[in-house]
Amino acid sequence: MDKEKTYTAFTDFLSDKNFITWKLIPNDESDIYWHDFAQNHPEFAGEMYRAEQYLKSKILNNQILNDADCETLWRRINRNETHAGEKHKLRRILHYVSAACIALGIIAATFYYTNKSNSTNLSETELITGSLLQSENIQLITANNSMSFQSDIQMQIESDGTAKISQGGNNEKTVDIAAGKLNTLIVPYGKRSSLTLADGTKVWLNSGSTLQFPSVFNKNTREVWILGEMYIEVSPDKQKPFFVRTNDFSVQVLGTKFNVSAYGDFTNSVALIEGSVQLKSKTENIVHLSPNQQAILLQTGNFTKEPTDALNAVSWKEGYIVFDETPVSEVLRYIERYYNLSFNYENGANLRRATCKGKLYLSENLDNVMNSIALLSSTSYRREQNTIYITDNPKK
Amino acid sequence: MNKTKDIATIYSLYVHDLSVYATYLGMDKTRAMDVIHDVFCKLTANPETTESIDNIKFYLFKALKNRVYDLFRARQEHVGIHTIDTSDEMPFNIRVTVEDDIIRKEEQNKIKSEVEEILSILTSRQREIIYLRFVQEYGYEEIAELLNINVHSCRKLLSKAMQQLRKVHGKQVVFALFLILRC
Numbered sequence: 345m346d347k348e349k350t351y352t353a354f355t356d357f358l359s360d361k362n363f364i365t366w367k368l369i370p371n372d373e374s375d376i377y378w379h380d381f382a383q384n385h386p387e388f389a390g391e392m393y394r395a396e397q398y399l400k401s402k403i404l405n406n407q408i409l410n411d412a413d414c415e416t417l418w419r420r421i422n423r424n425e426t427h428a429g430e431k432h433k434l435r436r437i438l439h440y441v442s443a444a445c446i447a448l449g450i451i452a453a454t455f456y457y458t459n460k461s462n463s464t465n466l467s468e469t470e471l472i473t474g475s476l477l478q479s480e481n482i483q484l485i486t487a488n489n490s491m492s493f494q495s496d497i498q499m500q501i502e503s504d505g506t507a508k509i510s511q512g513g514n515n516e517k518t519v520d521i522a523a524g525k526l527n528t529l530i531v532p533y534g535k536r537s538s539l540t541l542a543d544g545t546k547v548w549l550n551s552g553s554t555l556q557f558p559s560v561f562n563k564n565t566r567e568v569w570i571l572g573e574m575y576i577e578v579s580p581d582k583q584k585p586f587f588v589r590t591n592d593f594s595v596q597v598l599g600t601k602f603n604v605s606a607y608g609d610f611t612n613s614v615a616l617i618e619g620s621v622q623l624k625s626k627t628e629n630i631v632h633l634s635p636n637q638q639a640i641l642l643q644t645g646n647f648t649k650e651p652t653d654a655l656n657a658v659s660w661k662e663g664y665i666v667f668d669e670t671p672v673s674e675v676l677r678y679i680e681r682y683y684n685l686s687f688n689y690e691n692g693a694n695l696r697r698a699t700c701k702g703k704l705y706l707s708e709n710l711d712n713v714m715n716s717i718a719l720l721s722s723t724s725y726r727r728e729q730n731t732i733y734i735t736d737n738p739k740k
Numbered sequence: 741m742n743k744t745k746d747i748a749t750i751y752s753l754y755v756h757d758l759s760v761y762a763t764y765l766g767m768d769k770t771r772a773m774d775v776i777h778d779v780f781c782k783l784t785a786n787p788e789t790t791e792s793i794d795n796i797k798f799y800l801f802k803a804l805k806n807r808v809y810d811l812f813r814a815r816q817e818h819v820g821i822h823t824i825d826t827s828d829e830m831p832f833n834i835r836v837t838v839e840d841d842i843i844r845k846e847e848q849n850k851i852k853s854e855v856e857e858i859l860s861i862l863t864s865r866q867r868e869i870i871y872l873r874f875v876q877e878y879g880y881e882e883i884a885e886l887l888n889i890n891v892h893s894c895r896k897l898l899s900k901a902m903q904q905l906r907k908v909h910g911k912q913v914v915f916a917l918f919l920i921l922r923c
Contacts, residue, residue: 355844359851403836403837404875413769414755416773417777424781608814
């Protein structure tokens with residue numbers, strides 16, 4: 345063991361565990377030691393100080409963003425300056441609405457204005473900008489593995505503890521998933537996926553959803569956890585009730601088809617297509633649903649029940665959605681999620697009181713959708729890389 | 741009028757620290773930028789706040805942490821639905837960087853591994869306290885607020901960190917101390 349460490353430069357202090365420990369977690373003991381050291385070796389004072397500063401500002405706090413990043417970010421902040429907190433303010437959401445409706449092609453939709461004077465009088469400066477957000481991958485996390493996929497996947501859990509995964513009908517691959525552990529499938533905004541569980545139950549996951557499911561169900565019950573929206577066709581098994589759990593409520597079923605929407609920040613609802621289900625909120629409120637009924641969870645923890653055309657609630661899995669006097673705020677949220685977009689809406693507030701009625705085809709090609717919309721709505725549309733600009737002046 | 745300029749100054753002063761903090765809290769670069777974006781948009785929307793805040797840096801750190809925490813909870817609440825556990829820790833991983841032409845390569849590696857070894861013995865919370873205290877030079881009160889714990893537990897976590905380190909390589913510290921006391 346060395347009798348006494350020899351220090352010549354600041355790097356010698358930095359490679360000394362005791363020095364670093366003292367800097368990070370000083371205590372009386374080490375304070376005394378190093379203060380004594382500094383007093384006995386004034387010639388090192390400069391290098392010690394340099395070591396400390398280097399540790400503080402370089403080693404532990406090295407820049408993440410380069411100058412270009414900082415500039416880009418600053419410009420982004422400035423653009424959004426006038427509507428901060430966009431995602432959470434209803435006021436702002438209403439501003440986005442016409443952008444979303446126009447931008448995403450409610451081709452067969454009609455707009456109703458509650459305020460007539462507004463509807464005829466679009467201001468000259470109407471401009472809507474929208475940005476395509478960076479796309480994220482679908483992720484599958486199992487007990488011992490984690491995979492990511494760039495495009496929508498279809499997945500089938502086999503009884504032998506493997507999963508077959510395909511993307512768009514090809515590239516099938518088989519992966520092992522450990523029994524008895526929960527797996528997580530994360531579908532980001534702009535993506536969708538479907539899977540068949542071990543008991544034959546089929547699940548379609550909508551954008552921005554996370555599903556947790558076991559590889560093999562246990563003896564007595566079947567349980568899955570969802571955050572987001574899914575349509576599920578539960579395969580009948582009277583011995584093993586099926587539970588769908590969300591943060592705020594749970595659904596108990598025997599064998600049935602229904603849609604669950606539980607994004608947390610959005611209306612929590614269940615629409616039943618076939619069979620019967622029992623819903624239970626966190627506050628232990630219970631409600632039973634019959635086919636073509638929809639239950640909406642209120643903030644109070646109670647459910648309200650209303651008749652619905654349940655097929656409309658699951659049309660998203662067929663590639664279209666149906667709106668019926670739907671508040672624009674809901675339409676907007678839906679569309680932002682589906683396409684992974686974010687709209688900024690400064691001067692396009694005229695459609696704010698609109699509700700939407702009609703069918704929206706969820707086309708894959710945004711440009712196609714945009715162009716037809718521009719024609720239909722007398723707007724003009726321009727896209728510069730990932731930013732969309734919509735103005736009310738049609739191209740002549 | 742001056743407000744924008746002020747915020748621009750604030751931005752250029754703290755954007756690096758904020759991005760590092762967000763990254764250590766588990767955000768990737770894109771997410772870190774998004775979170776900083778949100779924090780500054782909130783600030784620019786209510787420019788009056790900059791006047792009422794006496795410690796703007798702390799305000800920014802706090803706002804950033806809250807935003808990151810919300811994102812973390814949103815995922816955690818679902819994933820960890822079985823274990824409704826309030827002690828669940830947010831990750832905090834310090835990226836140790838020693839890349840500098842003025843330091844020789846083998847020395848770079850040695851320094852990096854020494855620092856990493858020390859940090860690896862600690863928990864996320866301990867690492868966060870150390871980062872906030874040593875690098876950002878916050879006081880215990882502020883650190884406690886950022887971690888949502890009381891000052892006492894904050895100090896306790898740090899002294900526990902010392903014990904943990906000692907258990908692993910403490911003998912060397914004691915030995916060195918012994919040498920110094922002798923001479």
